[in-house]
Amino acid sequence: MTETDRRLAISAPDPRTLDLIFTNEALAQLRSKYEIVEADPEDIAGLGDAVLRRARYIIGQPPLSHETLDRMPQLRCILNVESNLMNNMPYDVLFQRGIHVVTTGQVFAEPVAEIGLGFALSIARGIVDADVDFREGNELWGGDGNVGARQISGSDIGIVGFGDLGKALNRVLSGFRANIKVFDPWMPRSILEDHGVKPASLEEVLTTSDFVFVVAAVTSENKGFLGADVFASMRKGAAFILLSRADVVDFDALMAAVASGHIVAASDVYPQEPLAKDHPVRKLKGFLRSAHRAGALDSAFKKMGDMVLEDMDLMDRGLPPMRCKRAERETVSRMRSKPVTKN
Amino acid sequence: MTETDRRLAISAPDPRTLDLIFTNEALAQLRSKYEIVEADPEDIAGLGDAVLRRARYIIGQPPLSHETLDRMPQLRCILNVESNLMNNMPYDVLFQRGIHVVTTGQVFAEPVAEIGLGFALSIARGIVDADVDFREGNELWGGDGNVGARQISGSDIGIVGFGDLGKALNRVLSGFRANIKVFDPWMPRSILEDHGVKPASLEEVLTTSDFVFVVAAVTSENKGFLGADVFASMRKGAAFILLSRADVVDFDALMAAVASGHIVAASDVYPQEPLAKDHPVRKLKGFLRSAHRAGALDSAFKKMGDMVLEDMDLMDRGLPPMRCKRAERETVSRMRSKPVTKN
Amino acid sequence: MTETDRRLAISAPDPRTLDLIFTNEALAQLRSKYEIVEADPEDIAGLGDAVLRRARYIIGQPPLSHETLDRMPQLRCILNVESNLMNNMPYDVLFQRGIHVVTTGQVFAEPVAEIGLGFALSIARGIVDADVDFREGNELWGGDGNVGARQISGSDIGIVGFGDLGKALNRVLSGFRANIKVFDPWMPRSILEDHGVKPASLEEVLTTSDFVFVVAAVTSENKGFLGADVFASMRKGAAFILLSRADVVDFDALMAAVASGHIVAASDVYPQEPLAKDHPVRKLKGFLRSAHRAGALDSAFKKMGDMVLEDMDLMDRGLPPMRCKRAERETVSRMRSKPVTKN
Amino acid sequence: MTETDRRLAISAPDPRTLDLIFTNEALAQLRSKYEIVEADPEDIAGLGDAVLRRARYIIGQPPLSHETLDRMPQLRCILNVESNLMNNMPYDVLFQRGIHVVTTGQVFAEPVAEIGLGFALSIARGIVDADVDFREGNELWGGDGNVGARQISGSDIGIVGFGDLGKALNRVLSGFRANIKVFDPWMPRSILEDHGVKPASLEEVLTTSDFVFVVAAVTSENKGFLGADVFASMRKGAAFILLSRADVVDFDALMAAVASGHIVAASDVYPQEPLAKDHPVRKLKGFLRSAHRAGALDSAFKKMGDMVLEDMDLMDRGLPPMRCKRAERETVSRMRSKPVTKN
Structure with missing residues (x-):
């Protein structure tokens, strides 16, 4: 040629x-x-x-x-x-x-879904704190170290957003026999049903889940749509896992909800990136942090x-x-x- | 009555x-x-x-x-x-x-499998160290924080032992489209094939996997059967995840293999439990620790x-x-x- | 309003x-x-x-x-x-x-896939002829009635075309642990791989399958592309199941291949619809007929x-x-x- | 040696x-x-x-x-x-x-499950009668030939007995997104739930299913336990598919229920095998016959x-x-x- x-x-x-x-x-x-x-x-x-x-x-x-x-x-x-x-x-x-x-952008769906499940398992089983405690000789053995631990299998899971990333999450969760509800206003119910998940309102997803994964893209309409009232409505002890963009949440309200002990959380994204060295999320107990690393493999x-x-x-x-x-x-x-x- | x-x-x-x-x-x-x-x-x-x-x-x-x-x-x-x-x-x-x-004991299979996958995802994505670094203001953002990070989807996975726990692992891995090989000398190959995994020799499982899960029970025959030569035969950078009993491995050899940088590891079990406060595994980089908490939910x-x-x-x-x-x-x-x- | x-x-x-x-x-x-x-x-x-x-x-x-x-x-x-x-x-x-x-047209995918699998099972197990023989008192009992019978589980399956219908076929076949190969020149390999099927050439699909499902739409380029040489290249005794449009095959050549005993076939579509009362396909042994009923539920x-x-x-x-x-x-x-x- | x-x-x-x-x-x-x-x-x-x-x-x-x-x-x-x-x-x-x-006997589970699904698809889509009509020039085209036709996807399915054969049926049905209920008094509910099916009473299985598969072995206790009242309780038009042994049903009552048009049926087993040449099941419309061929591959x-x-x-x-x-x-x-x- x-x-x-x-x-x-x-x-x-x-x-x-x-x-x-x-x-x-x-x-x-x-x-x-x-x-x-x-x-x-x-x-x-x-x-x-x-x-x-x-x-x-x-x-x-x-x-x-x-x-x-x-x-x-x-x-x-x-x-x-x-x-x-x-x-x-x-x-x-x-x-x-x-x-x-x-x-x-679809290439990021799988790695983000994997780390999202990793966050959920880490939170559910205290993987990070258990290792940190072990390093320092403060570990608790057996059941003593499992206060608050729980399984994902059989749990109620909510997913906000069902684009490529929501679908990838649903796929990596497929071995867990979980009850998965999805809110996605851009997606017809029948497509959600074809994927074996239950279409639900945002309220239902947030108030009836043990693990909530937020994977919705930011649009001109949903900026900051997850705020204090939303976190207050969640199940006591539920996990809120943020994987898309910080702009969809009121980040201060999220930190407050975790600080109060009502929920636990993980996030890969922040209102400013990089984040100030003295930002309070750095020391917040019950919060698992990752520095926008979810997809960039x-x-x-x-x-x-x-x-x-x-x-x-x-x-x-x-x-x-x-x-x-x-x-x-x-x-x-x-x-x-x-x-x-x-x- | x-x-x-x-x-x-x-x-x-x-x-x-x-x-x-x-x-x-x-x-x-x-x-x-x-x-x-x-x-x-x-x-x-x-x-x-x-x-x-x-x-x-x-x-x-x-x-x-x-x-x-x-x-x-x-x-x-x-x-x-x-x-x-x-x-x-x-x-x-x-x-x-x-x-x-x-x-x-079957009740422990599902929680152990879940934490095992949690260990694998934590190792693959550096979840623990990333959070510890973030707490201390040392986090690396985006791709800079992902050196060595990898996916489980599409990876080569080895499982040693296919009792209840091996089967539960296979189930929670089912959404990952991984290539799963199993060594279990007590199990006919056709049963392994019925579960969609590939029967393999111990050597093949160890030398051709990115993630090796050891879930074999201790028997009078397999005490310490995983030693220095085995770890040396593994793929560079592969993860060795021990979930059953410490007696199946030569624990010192495992630590040495991790210390050398050849492999990374996670373990829920130890030669002595509880473990001495000054045991070297506590500070070992590349090793994720859990204090026999995998099943006790x-x-x-x-x-x-x-x-x-x-x-x-x-x-x-x-x-x-x-x-x-x-x-x-x-x-x-x-x-x-x-x-x-x-x- | x-x-x-x-x-x-x-x-x-x-x-x-x-x-x-x-x-x-x-x-x-x-x-x-x-x-x-x-x-x-x-x-x-x-x-x-x-x-x-x-x-x-x-x-x-x-x-x-x-x-x-x-x-x-x-x-x-x-x-x-x-x-x-x-x-x-x-x-x-x-x-x-x-x-x-x-x-x-997607609504037809599921019913067509179901009848397609029904055709395959009928052919594999002689369901139609066994019932007709039973009505007439000519049935053969047990293994005597199973000469040539075979399973779909574990078989080699080829699918020509992977639009909605090919995907629906793949789905209803998912419980059969079959080895599924797909030819679809309009579809990137990676999408096929994401569906768990093996991308293959038309030749490979046709020559290495026990069951071939043809679900390709007719285009200006593929009219009659499945002819005598194609049927001759198929495995002896393989089943050819036509579900899309008759125009993609040389129908006379298909009948000849069945008449010779080289392959068996089922079809839902015909060169003329309705078909002449004396059309030879009506009496052709080894051919399962359906009158364009696959999707019209x-x-x-x-x-x-x-x-x-x-x-x-x-x-x-x-x-x-x-x-x-x-x-x-x-x-x-x-x-x-x-x-x-x-x- | x-x-x-x-x-x-x-x-x-x-x-x-x-x-x-x-x-x-x-x-x-x-x-x-x-x-x-x-x-x-x-x-x-x-x-x-x-x-x-x-x-x-x-x-x-x-x-x-x-x-x-x-x-x-x-x-x-x-x-x-x-x-x-x-x-x-x-x-x-x-x-x-x-x-x-x-x-x-487990070897028979898969072939029996396959022909059982083949019977269900043949009944649901009229595969046998459509071919017989086509041979004779009496076929109906398109939707005209689909009166009473229905899909298995999304249907209610009942399985009586959940041994190897029930499990194999559940597996070949796994791509159909059906709602599967199982009655098996020898099997703990939790095992049924682990297989993703819903444990149910015999009555619920029979009265709320579109397709009922009977795969229960004959025991000293269940001889003839499926009789006229059972068939009368089924959904109008439902399909009764008998795959284990004729002794579990009252065969005359089954024929009567089919003759009345209340249900349709398929059977691989009969009260006498071989069956008298003038047995009325031979000419019974709505009944699909197979001469104990289901497993003998x-x-x-x-x-x-x-x-x-x-x-x-x-x-x-x-x-x-x-x-x-x-x-x-x-x-x-x-x-x-x-x-x-x-x-």
């Missing part, structure tokens, strides 16, 4: 890098199948018409103007490997022209490249992308999860 | 107590269906023939002589709620007479009473017990797990 | 009827939430601007001209309850305007109405439809399954 | 044969590991002390007297490959001596040999048999399923 025979893809994956999201083998495949033009994301317009005219794919989400898009008649898809949609391109034009905008990043290659292959053959998630006209402007600044 | 109509059961559950192993409701049912004679386990013979002659069940495993058994013509079953079989009664006589000896103990009631009900109707596990002529003398002295 | 407050939906579900696809309860809900204008599908243009201007949804797939669409500024979605896409509207305009075109049709209501509810709230399947720009013109003329 | 080193097994598998129950490979393994003495089952005593003294296993269930057993001091196990226990040996002596009596028989080898291997190593099912002191005299006279 000569250079000009190959389809052209603009690479602007910032803050990711090709090396982060492709295995060596996948990167070799990418470079062999496509002509890759590595671009400064801040200056796609500067690439010149020889490139823009032939560009079929963009890997990344660089700012794009209406005018720049007009210069790219063959553009088929923007493969956004950051995965939070920024408001830096005219989505209406893209949708009108049938240019797909797809995201690869190297193995997850590497799956992004695989997804990009699979969908480019489908589009090369005149088919629509299926592996990545498509941005939707209706919701593109509602999503408000902040993009990451570091991987 | 008059007192003498009810079947008689001798209660000698030491070190358990009836209150530990029965819920209030189950205990009320036990007392209403049966005449319960609470006995000093060290003096069953002293109960007198009026009791012994009518005794149909013994709850517990008190020492019993051949002579005492001869005085109990109606005895149908010894329901051993400690669950490790002591060598304190003539099992041959019991088997000859068709008196069942059953144990309730109140909810587990309470299931013992339910099992006892279900099997007594079957035997009352002339059926064999099915819920508890039966001691076997062939293996009763081989089992060498030490009975617990505390719950 | 006054009449004009309610959103307006044009009803033109021909060949379906509202009574066929809605339960009484669902129809009451439809009529209460929406202003339903029942229309002659051949004359949507004749409805007048008072209706067209307000029309938000069309239930059905009536012919629509560019001009008519221009008179419907509020149109959000065409809910095609026939489910095969006819070439009777300017799809490019619809896609450009962001008007969704969705189909409800009343319970399936009734789910269409539920899907329509769920997606209209999502769109009423500014969300994209999720329950029905969306037509895609890339494939809308490729699908060539003939629409049904009767339900 | 010299002849006398090998353990001796007496072969008397009548009505089975070694060739029926062992694959060539397994038979070679049997002959290489063991000294096999093929015996006339009617004259085990005549084998002579040289054989009897060394006999460790008996494959089959030949008549055995107390005296003959006394001449076999090394006997460890009787591997009954017919699988119904005849009253032709002193079981009390065997149990007292700790000689295991095991059966291999060659692949099932061959598994018997594998089970025998696996358990002999365990016993050779001083372990109890685990693969076959053990006869129980309590129930050995209650089982009343007639042994087969042909395979």
Whole structure:
């Protein structure tokens, strides 16, 4: 194949890098199948018409103007490997022209679900405190060390949000014979039922669960929707596990509910990241802390490249992308999860 | 029902107590269906023939002589709620007479499996150290905090021993699409295959797994069978998770393998329990500690009473017990797990 | 709510009827939430601007001209309850305007999968012939009646096509511990792997399976792609089960392969429907016949109405439809399954 | 190994044969590991002390007297490959001596469960009649041919008996998301719950199910326990599927209930086998017939040999048999399923 025979893809994956999201083998495949033009994301317009005219794919989400898009008649898809949609391109034009905008955030669902279950088991069985006590010679043996311990098997579990992450949680919980209720206002009940979970109101999920997993994305409508009244309504001793974004909760109210002993909690996300060295959550008993590490596994990043290659292959053959998630006209402007600044 | 109509059961559950192993409701049912004679386990013979002659069940495993058994013509079953079989009664006589000896240790399988998975997830994702670092203001954010982190989904998992606990582990792992290999020389391969796991040699299980769970009971044959050479043969960075009894491993060799950085480990059991305050495992990096707490959940103990009631009900109707596990002529003398002295 | 407050939906579900696809309860809900204008599908243009201007949804797939669409500024979605896409509207305009075109064919997946498994079990165990022989006093007892009988459990199964129907087949087969291979050129391998099946070439699926299920839709590219050479390449005695459309096979070659004794077959679809009274398939031994009955269950049709209501509810709230399947720009013109003329 | 080193097994598998129950490979393994003495089952005593003294296993269930057993001091196990226990040996002596009596009937569970599901699907979708009509040119197309058709997915299913066969049925039904209730008075509720089914009374199972599977063994207590009142109590149109033994039902009442149109039925077993040529069940509409073919698959028989080898291997190593099912002191005299006279 000569250079000009190959389809052209603009690479602007910032803050990711090709090396982060492709295995060596996948990167070799990418470079062999496509002509890759590595671009400064801040200056796609500067690439010149020889490139823009032939560009079929963009890997990344660089700012794009209406005018720049007009210069790219063959553009088929923007493969956004950051995965939070920024408001830096005219989505209406893209949708009108049938240019797909797809995201690869699904790669994080499995690792986040795994650490979420890890948090739940750690809380249910006091794994962290038991190890810390043991290091210091203060461990309690046998049943003495199990006050408050409980099983996940057979428990009542609530999940708030049933996107890729909620589904992944449901899957890793499948061996636990738990009673799983889900609140997701964007999801028809019948789809929840097809996944074997019980559709429920937010209130029911919160007030009748032993473990509540919050995996809802932040939207323009749900900022801070989980506050003091919500925590007060939870079962005494229930566990609240926050895995999506801190903006969906009133974080001070969450800390207060844990400090009072009413509930226990784990969180991977915080109102500020990084967090002040003297933030009170650092010393809060009953709170399990993780520093936004839930999804950022190297193995997850590497799956992004695989997804990009699979969908480019489908589009090369005149088919629509299926592996990545498509941005939707209706919701593109509602999503408000902040993009990451570091991987 | 008059007192003498009810079947008689001798209660000698030491070190358990009836209150530990029965819920209030189950205990009320036990007392209403049966005449319960609470006995000093060290003096069953002293109960007198009026009791012994009518005794149909013994709850517990008190020492019993051949002579005492001869005085109990109606005895149908010894329901051993400690669950490790002591060598304190003539099992041959019991088997000859068709008196069942059953144990309730199965109740621990699910909680042990859950904490075992919790250990694996904690190790895989650094949950304990990340929280400790966060408390102290030393946390690393995002991918920086995930060096060495990995997923269980899709990993290679080895299980040594496939009794109740191995099966429970396989069940809680069922949502992880892992590749599970099992070594159990007491179990036909076809039973392993029926459970969807791959029968494998001990060597294969140890050398080709990312996570190795040891749940084998101690027998007269396998004491210390996991030593330095075994740990050296494991994959670099693999996790060794010990959930049954410390006697199956060479504990010093295990610590050395972790100290060298070759493997990481978690253990719920120790050569001495409680352990010396200055035992080196307390400060060992890469080792997750738990003080024999894996099974001793109140909810587990309470299931013992339910099992006892279900099997007594079957035997009352002339059926064999099915819920508890039966001691076997062939293996009763081989089992060498030490009975617990505390719950 | 006054009449004009309610959103307006044009009803033109021909060949379906509202009574066929809605339960009484669902129809009451439809009529209460929406202003339903029942229309002659051949004359949507004749409805007048008072209706067209307000029309938000069309239930059905009536012919629509560019001009008519221009008179419907509020149109959000065409809910095609026939489910095969006819070439009777300017799809490019619809896609450009962001008007969704969705189909409800997914309702047939479960009943078709069930009868498909029923065909496989009937073939594997000779259920039909055994009953016919029994009626006539010619039955063979026990093992004598099981020559050629075999199990599905543990067998090699091939599925050609992994849309809704392939996935439903995989689900009803999940209790059989079978080795399932799938060929679907429109589907990335990783999605197949996520469903626990093995991605395979068409050749591998056909030559290494004991049971082959064909559930691929007809496209402009795959007409008659399963011919004499394909059948010859199958395992001796394997079963070929055709559930989608007759156009994907060379039907004469299929009959010849069955007549020769090389394979056995079942089919729900035929080159002509209804079929000539003297068609040779009627008397063909080793062939199980069904008259395009696989999906047309009343319970399936009734789910269409539920899907329509769920997606209209999502769109009423500014969300994209999720329950029905969306037509895609890339494939809308490729699908060539003939629409049904009767339900 | 010299002849006398090998353990001796007496072969008397009548009505089975070694060739029926062992694959060539397994038979070679049997002959290489063991000294096999093929015996006339009617004259085990005549084998002579040289054989009897060394006999460790008996494959089959030949008549055995107390005296003959006394001449076999090394006997460890009787591997009954017919699988119904005849009253032709002193079981009390065997149990007292700790000689295991095991059966291999579990091999039939999977094929019987498969044909049982095949019967259910055939009934639910009219598979047999649709094919017969099609042969004769009387087929009805599409929905016209589906009057009364229904899905198993989501239906209410009742299972009477939860031994190996009930469990296998539950497994092959696992992809159908059905609501499964089980009646089994020999089985504790908690075991049923562990299998994900709902324990229920016989009445509840019969009156609230769309499909009732009867897989209960005949005992001295349940002969004919399913009679006219039971069939009358079933849901209108429900399916009654008989897979174990005809003796558990009042067969005339079953036929009457089907003839009246109240229920539909399938059966693999009959009051007399073979059945009179003019028996009215032969022409009964709504009744699906099979001539005791459910389990008698060659692949099932061959598994018997594998089970025998696996358990002999365990016993050779001083372990109890685990693969076959053990006869129980309590129930050995209650089982009343007639042994087969042909395979």
